[in-house]
Amino acid sequence: MESIIKRKKTRQISIGNVKVGGDAVISVQSMTNTRTSDIEATVSQIKGLEDAGCEIIRVAVPDMDAAGAVKEIKSAVSIPVIADVHFDYRLAIAAVKSGADGLRINPGNIGGEKKVQEVVKCAKDFQIPIRVGVNAGSLEKSLLKKYGTATPEAMVESALGKVGLLRDLDFHDIKISIKASDVHRTLAAYRLLSEKTDLPLHVGVTEAGALFPGVVKSSLGIGMLLAEGIGDTIRVSLTRDPVEEVRVGFEILKALEIRKHGVEIISCPTCGRCGIDLFSIVEKVEKALMKRPVPIKIAIMGCVVNGPGEAMEADIGIAGGDGTGILFRKGEVVKKFPQEKLVEVLLAEVEEHDKEA
Numbered sequence: 416m417e418s419i420i421k422r423k424k425t426r427q428i429s430i431g432n433v434k435v436g437g438d439a440v441i442s443v444q445s446m447t448n449t450r451t452s453d454i455e456a457t458v459s460q461i462k463g464l465e466d467a468g469c470e471i472i473r474v475a476v477p478d479m480d481a482a483g484a485v486k487e488i489k490s491a492v493s494i495p496v497i498a499d500v501h502f503d504y505r506l507a508i509a510a511v512k513s514g515a516d517g518l519r520i521n522p523g524n525i526g527g528e529k530k531v532q533e534v535v536k537c538a539k540d541f542q543i544p545i546r547v548g549v550n551a552g553s554l555e556k557s558l559l560k561k562y563g564t565a566t567p568e569a570m571v572e573s574a575l576g577k578v579g580l581l582r583d584l585d586f587h588d589i590k591i592s593i594k595a596s597d598v599h600r601t602l603a604a605y606r607l608l609s610e611k612t613d614l615p616l617h618v619g620v621t622e623a624g625a626l627f628p629g630v631v632k633s634s635l636g637i638g639m640l641l642a643e644g645i646g647d648t649i650r651v652s653l654t655r656d657p658v659e660e661v662r663v664g665f666e667i668l669k670a671l672e673i674r675k676h677g678v679e680i681i682s683c684p685t686c687g688r689c690g691i692d693l694f695s696i697v698e699k700v701e702k703a704l705m706k707r708p709v710p711i712k713i714a715i716m717g718c719v720v721n722g723p724g725e726a727m728e729a730d731i732g733i734a735g736g737d738g739t740g741i742l743f744r745k746g747e748v749v750k751k752f753p754q755e756k757l758v759e760v761l762l763a764e765v766e767e768h769d770k771e772a
């Protein structure tokens with residue numbers, strides 16, 4: 416897809432079979448919220464996320480059971496698994512030995528320089544990358560003292576200091592995240608970081624909140640950065656089923672015309688001319704086509720008079736009113752039928768479209 420966005424060229428790393436940075440597509444990732452040691456529940460959640468299009472998954476590794484579980488989880492899923500470790504370097508090493516495709520650590524809280532060295536040596540031996548993750552809420556005391564608070568400059572200094580530790584050990588398969596829970600600081604921190612490094616960036620607004628505010632914050636934070644060409648992989652963070660995070664991630668990429676993925680529904684807001692129960696029709700179509708990966712633009716419009724014309728760009732569309740349903744392609748009416756069959760006719764047409772694709 417031709418994009419007007421000029422993306423910053425970063426170094427490329429590989430997380431399992433997914434490339435991040437350079438000219439690789441901007442990938443969508445998420446994190447499980449099951450107990451990682453509950454292998455069945457974790458695998459089941461990852462499979463649901465794979466169906467939604469998730470390309471990289473991160474699991475929390477808070478104990479040795481979780482580190483050990485990575486092995487079985489990996490063998491049951493097909494996307495790369497990143498182990499998220501805090502405080503105990505032994506957990507990081509155990510997770511890598513269990514087959515994790517990547518590590519997410521904060522080198523500042525893993526137990527000192529020697530421990531960082533051991534983790535890095537292990538990652539090198541197993542040829543897996545490390546994400547250095549910095550959060551505004553957990554900056555070093557020395558930086559808080561220097562800057563007064565967790566400013567973007569303090570966050571960038573923290574991140575680059577930790578990256579320096581890894582690079583001093585001749586380790587370069589690194590990506591960085593530098594998240595705050597507010598949009599302004601997230602934007603400022605990533606902009607500054609992007610000026611100072613060519614390492615690939617994992618972009619997100621951390622702890623963005625419940626669905627509604629979380630979607631708005633993430634769309635603004637992630638979306639504005641991507642529009643400026645910053646970001647190589649994204650994670651939308653919501654207090655919600657992680658499947659929703661993946662859906663929102665793809666919606667951001669689709670809205671910016673960075674990637675195509677599955678169905679894009681164009682539906683009108685309805686007005687006094689609306690002749691059908693548009694809300695429930697859109698919901699039904701969305702649900703029926705949620706897992707379908709082939710890109711397609713579908714219009715669902717509230718009246719037969721203005722609907723097709725308003726949705727010229729859609730591949731396929733339906734509209735209804737006064738008992739009649741119509742099917743249109745690229746704004747041209749191709750068929751009329753009883754209004755009750757709107758959803759049925761649309762889904763059959765989508766199937767035909769897929770066969771031809």
Ligand code: SF4
Nearest residue numbers: 683686689717718721
């Ligand atoms: S498509 Fe028809 S019902 Fe929907 S907003 Fe436009 S005029 Fe109103």
